[in-house]
Amino acid sequence: MEGLLPQLEVVRKDFPILERTLAGGMPLVYLDSANTSQKPQCVIDTMVDHLERHNANVARAMHQLGAEASEAFETGRDRVAAFIGAPSRDEVIFTKNASEALNLVANTFAWARGDLAVGEGDEVVITEMEHHSNIVPWQLLTQRTGATLRWFGLTDDGHLDLEGIDDLITERTKIVSLTWVSNMLGTVNPIAAITRKAHEVGAVVVVDASQAAPQLPIDLAAMDEAERPDVIAFTGHKVVGPTGIGVLWGRRTLMEQLPPFLGGGEMIETVTMERSTYAGLPHRFEAGTPPIVEAVGLGAAVEYLSDLGMEAVHAHEQAITAYALEGLATVPGLTVLGPLDATQRGGAISFEVDGVHPHDIAQVLDSRGVAVRAGHHCAKPAHARYGVQSSTRMSSYLYTTPSEIDALVEALEYTRSYFKLG
């Protein structure tokens, strides 16, 4: 099959978990990578080595271990900056996860004064295909400030409905926040075009890159400034890194204007009993002891991806996704939600099967070793848009093989026979 990662079997050996078996001796077929990705040995080893040999707090310990830990932590930041082509490494802020990164932005906007202040008459624009993490923070922001929340609707074939964009993005728009790649529909959104439009009216653009960072090459510095988002957020655990760490990249001139988020250690310049002054980027937004070993692990993770080459990872995803769409189309009664053209979508494919509830599908698939997600995938409004209560989602990644897709299709056939459907 064209487009697959060269030496896929060798790559798979980097991920020890892929070799384990499940109950009944079933080999693991892991198709839940949009939920969380598996970890290569180099990430595991790097984190263990850090804890075994270099553990200390960062930026405040005046001893050799402290220096080593600080260097490892900041090297993690350098690697993440290189991974997304950040114009400046100081624009990379570590958070707990993508949700915290998005909440950081929404909260600091709620507290902003002057040019960035959000209030009555202002509008925040999101889309109907967002993960709850990119809906709720903006509902909170607009409720707290009296601003109005608006959103792009979706077309029947799973794309953003851009027809009304001139009515939606106007002089009143302060912030446009949208996902790059949908976690439910798989749709890849035209970030550059929407960002250009938003910048024309002076709006700030926030992009949820949680599903994009794992599979699309991102080079922020290479983007035309008019088309470059002002903020992108993603999480470490979906890019073969550990949980507990997220990334917020924010344009320096924006982030320097936003007020602090959490107050505490490390985010200050000086503190008196009356008032404090704050550290520069990125520490201004990193109060308290950060996720140190997680940052070190994330650095190893993005370096692993860069060594494989994000172009190659993307090509692999597209090849597997096209193959999966073909396979799923052979299952009677199965309907895919979202674009059917693999070149227009990411590797998460949600679907329904007539007559079987997604939980029951996932349960039977699990008995065959096939791990998928079932439910609303934290995207209830997108499900509601298509009149669907919940769906089953398979999501591949760089280690997914065509034979695993075959196993999924075969297990879906088994599910239909188990529930006596034709």
Next chain:
Amino acid sequence: MSATELDALYQEIILDHYKNPHNKGLREPHEAEVHHVNPTCGDEVTLRVHLTGEPGAETVADVSYDSVGCSISQASASVLTDLVIGKPVDEALAIHESFLTLMQGRGNVEPDEDVLEDGIAFAGVAKFPARVKCALLSWMAWKDATARVIQEKAS
């Protein structure tokens, strides 16, 4: 999970109730209506309770419901209504308690068929922590609705 465990989860009785649910659909009269959701998966039930009789000695005259969800949650709503409709509230609450104990027993509780009838088919569900909430959705809704009616009558 092996095929045997899968069969223990999806007993024929459960699949029968799923395909042909008993007492489904919302009916009048009712004194309370509740809406319960399982936030992790999105399963929903709207459930109505109609009680008759004197305070302290009520009978479950009707339980009607509308729901969306998996086979386990749908079948358990069907079994619930079969078990409690027509029973004195006290007895119905005892059946509820018995079902709850079974579901929370991690597969170590021996169900009493005299009390739970078709409900014993859910014994296998107790071994799947992720599915226990599915089985309990309508049961919790029924208890909530019943408590509301009794409270309202008392006040």
